[in-house]
Amino acid sequence: MIPAPFDYVRPSSLDEACRILGAADPAEGDVKALAGGQSLLPLLRLRLSYPSVLVDLGRLEELRGVQDRGDHVFIGALTTHDEVLRSPVVREHAPLVALATATVADPAVRHRGTFGGSLAHADPAGDLPAVALALDCVLVTASGAGGREIPAAGFFTGYLETALEPGEVLAGVRVPKLGDGWGFHYEKFHRTAQAWAVVGVAAAVRLEAGTIAQARIGLTNMGPAPVRARTVETALRGVTPPAAGAGADGGRDPVRDACAWADEGTAPPADLHAKPDYRRHLARVLTHRAVRAALS
Ligand code: FAD
Structure with missing residues (x-):
């Protein structure tokens, strides 16, 4: 589809951009900043967004x-x-x-x-x-x-x-910068290479004397807004990860047990790719994978 008509301005300073964006009159339509256009332009073409002015930040x-x-x-x-x-x-x-x-x-x-x-x-x-x-x-x-x-x-x-x-x-x-002792991983489940996440997990984990001292977990596509998964962070604190390979045979793995809290407090969407329950399952499994990878 073709976007609805809009005016286009390309300010040459940040002050000018802020002035144009700030002077907008809501009665005359939305004024939107334009960066790479990779999300905004598809919305314009689908007429899900129809700003009256686009302020291109490209010169800044x-x-x-x-x-x-x-x-x-x-x-x-x-x-x-x-x-x-x-x-x-x-x-x-x-x-x-x-x-x-x-x-x-x-x-x-x-x-x-x-x-x-x-x-x-x-x-x-x-x-x-x-x-x-x-x-x-x-x-x-x-x-x-x-x-x-x-x-x-x-x-x-x-x-x-x-x-x-x-x-x-x-x-x-x-x-x-988180300093020494931290490990990181981003685990993404997508249906095809280079596609959007069905669910994603960002994990930062710090070990102290063999025990998880801090864990920080962010979840992709598990609610109407991006999610910080505080309950699983608390569950992971104080957990001693098993030696490599332990738990792989279905035996007890306290890290996996803690990661069962990953979907707590989330409200995952239903869409063509997954139902909420499936997303909850993915959040638990992917958090375990992300934490294990961050620990290694
Ligand atoms: P724009 O499209 O220019 O703007 C997006 C919104 O942010 C607009 O509302 C705009 O007004 C506002 N905005 C932009 N910059 C500023 C600013 N500096 N200040 C204030 N407001 C601002 N993303 C993923 O994370 N994972 C994916 O797998 C993924 N797959 C994609 C696949 C395709 C085919 C496409 C087209 C996009 C995909 N994206 C994905 C989105 C991509 O990462 C976009 O780059 C990103 O979402 C928006 O960045 P942009 O610079 O293009 O912003």
Whole structure:
């Protein structure tokens, strides 16, 4: 289908972008930021979204790139998935971001789609919101009022909804470096290679003297918004993983037992690909796989 008519502007500064987005009159239609267009343009073509103005952020070089800032990695909102994947700073200091980004779509989408766009779009089926939750990332915004720092836990407010206010642009994301002793994994179940997740699990786990001291779990596609799975995190704390291979024969594995809490408090959707019960089953199985992989 062809999108409904809209005006197109391409500001050359962040101030100008915020001014245009902030000056929008809701009575005259929505004004939307455009980043890589990989989610927004399909919505326009399907006429599920019909903004009156698109504000293309593409010229705002200050929103691009990855920086090592000591205790955290800063990823500019306009950094493409491909640039994130190729960044040695991300690979070394934010490996969970790299692992999940590698599973996003295909190379064509990864060359245009952006890290910030994935978070601002807040699709519960997207791979990166679950990672931002698991890592306690901080989302940094810019606006005419000066901008804010929003913890990931407060950013995703509903289905395709975020805490961003009209006139506010996501400028970048602070990804904390978790330090020594942590292991990471992103486990994604998809029906075909390069497809969206039926369910995904982002896991960060820290061992101390052979026992799980901390676990952080984010879930993809297990509710109307991305989910931080706190109950399973609590269940995993204090668990001593069995030696490699133990539990594989169906014998007792306390990590698997704890991961049975992975779907607690979730409200998974029903769609063409899976019913809620199947998603719950996947969440438990994939969390076990993700935690085991993170531990190894
Ligand atoms: P856009 O489409 O430009 O924008 C998306 C939304 O975010 C819009 O509402 C826009 O206004 C807003 N926005 C964007 N940037 C900002 C900003 N800086 N500040 C404020 N608001 C902003 N994603 C996955 O996670 N996993 C997948 O497996 C996957 N598969 C895909 C397969 C296909 C075929 C396609 C087309 C997309 C797929 N995606 C997948 C989505 C992809 O990751 C997109 O890149 C991402 O969802 C949106 O990023 P974007 O830069 O394209 O944003």
